């Protein structure tokens with residue numbers, strides 16, 4: 662798994678850690694969510710918020726200094742999964758997710774975020 666730095670476009674190993682190239686770490690809520698969306702797992706692609714093509718497009722936007730156009734729905738999903746993982750752990754979180762319309766999708770998001778947070 663790797664993450665594209667939302668400040669300079671270089672790869673970094675973890676979404677929430679400081680970038681080795683520009684030394685910046687996501688600090689605002691919106692930067693944290695963007696960093697999570699810009700993470701990519703080659704082994705388990707179903708966990709990713711965006712596909713490899715989109716990831717490269719976003720990387721180009723960062724490098725060119727243009728704004729990253731993340732689909733608002735994707736942003737909301739990432740935000741919801743992230744806040745749920747942060748505020749709840751284990752069975753409680755799964756109970757929360759079971760109320761959401763696409764439980765399978767959301768559980769994979771949950772796993773993805775949990776992996777991100779545990780390795781950070």
Ligand SMILES: [Zn+2]
Pocket residue numbers: 666667668669670671680681682683684685
């Ligand atoms: Zn960077």
